[in-house]
Amino acid sequence: MALSGKIAVVTGAAMGIGKAITEILLQNGATVALLDVNEPAAKALMDELQNKNEKDRALFLKCDVESEEQIQAAFQKTIETFGRVDILCNNAGIVDETNWKKTISINLEAVISGTYLALEHMNKMTGGQGGVIVNTASMTGVYPVQGCPVYTATKHGVVGFTRAMAINSTASGYGIRLNAICPGPVKTELLNNSSLKLGQFSPLQQSANQILEVMGILSASDVAEAVLELVTDETKNGEALVILGKGKHFVAFPSM
Numbered sequence: 001m002a003l004s005g006k007i008a009v010v011t012g013a014a015m016g017i018g019k020a021i022t023e024i025l026l027q028n029g030a031t032v033a034l035l036d037v038n039e040p041a042a043k044a045l046m047d048e049l050q051n052k053n054e055k056d057r058a059l060f061l062k063c064d065v066e067s068e069e070q071i072q073a074a075f076q077k078t079i080e081t082f083g084r085v086d087i088l089c090n091n092a093g094i095v096d097e098t099n100w101k102k103t104i105s106i107n108l109e110a111v112i113s114g115t116y117l118a119l120e121h122m123n124k125m126t127g128g129q130g131g132v133i134v135n136t137a138s139m140t141g142v143y144p145v146q147g148c149p150v151y152t153a154t155k156h157g158v159v160g161f162t163r164a165m166a167i168n169s170t171a172s173g174y175g176i177r178l179n180a181i182c183p184g185p186v187k188t189e190l191l192n193n194s195s196l197k198l199g200q201f202s203p204l205q206q207s208a209n210q211i212l213e214v215m216g217i218l219s220a221s222d223v224a225e226a227v228l229e230l231v232t233d234e235t236k237n238g239e240a241l242v243i244l245g246k247g248k249h250f251v252a253f254p255s256m
């Protein structure tokens with residue numbers, strides 16, 4: 001898929017991996033609606049884009065993905081402004097093993113809401129033009145990590161939901177590809193603060209640190225490059241791409 005003229009929606013776009021996804025999509029010619037709850041961070045990014053003459057292809061929409069109404073309003077504004085949606089990156093996520101219901105709400109429920117809203121607008125069976133959805137899972141969506149059982153559960157859910165929806169799309173003719181990106185540790189605010197967010201499992205933090213030593217640490221741009229691969233490679237549907245400091249691989253799931 002060539003990106004020039006394509007319209008993308010990215011959630012959690014103001015910082016970290018979402019910011020890097022936004023930047024690489026813009027660099028490759030796409031137009032991006034940036035959805036985020038952090039208005040100051042988003043405005044700072046928009047100022048950066050202004051300096052790179054990319055601001056006219058970027059639209060910040062304040063949106064808390066915990067609110068289905070706010071996601072719907074952001075989609076509506078995107079379509080009113082740019083005409084359609086071709087690409088969706090459900091990227092917003094948190095780690096919080098104490099407020100674990102919020103973690104489920106943002107990391108999994110919002111991915112489902114965003115995907116279903118995108119279907120309404122992208123589905124070829126209902127007048128859409130098709131497209132691609134990349135959901136940000138994690139290595140914890142494939143390999144359980146001590147210290148963050150609910151986070152791990154949400155990311156397993158993102159992988160399973162994405163793979164099931166990819167099968168649905170093929171079977172139903174939606175014309176939409178769905179893939180999951182499963183990064184290891186990435187140098188972002190989320191990772192920096194993660195050791196404070198393990199709640200009752202904080203004593204297990206050392207095991208998480210060991211993952212860092214074994215797996216290596218990624219930059220947000222490393223992840224964005226892998227997301228670009230999933231967006232542009234039209235042979236990829238229903239994949240879970242694990243990317244670690246030491247390399248990347250598509251998960252080989254057991255066949256039924």
Ligand SMILES: NC(=O)C1=CN([C@@H]2O[C@H](COP(=O)(O)OP(=O)(O)OC[C@H]3O[C@@H](n4cnc5c(N)ncnc54)[C@H](O)[C@@H]3O)[C@@H](O)[C@H]2O)C=CC1
Nearest residue numbers: 012015016017037038064065092093138185186188189190
């Ligand atoms: N940093 C890491 O080591 C890894 C992160 N991930 C996943 O990557 C995604 C992005 O994480 P990072 O860039 O590391 O985090 P980050 O904390 O650096 O950035 C997350 C962005 O999402 C936004 N956000 C948070 N809650 C939101 C909400 N309710 N509505 C709208 N926006 C919201 C934040 O304002 C922020 O701009 C998450 O889904 C995370 O689980 C996956 C694997 C590794």
Ligand SMILES: CCCCCC(=O)/C=C/C=C\C=C\C=C\[C@@H](O)[C@@H](O)CCCC(=O)O
Nearest residue numbers: 095138148184185191192194195208209211
């Ligand atoms: C434990 C929360 C994980 C959230 C990110 C994810 O999806 C997967 C991460 C995999 C390993 C995480 C290791 C975390 C180590 C922390 O305890 C902390 O030491 C990291 C500090 C960041 C740094 O050293 O650069």
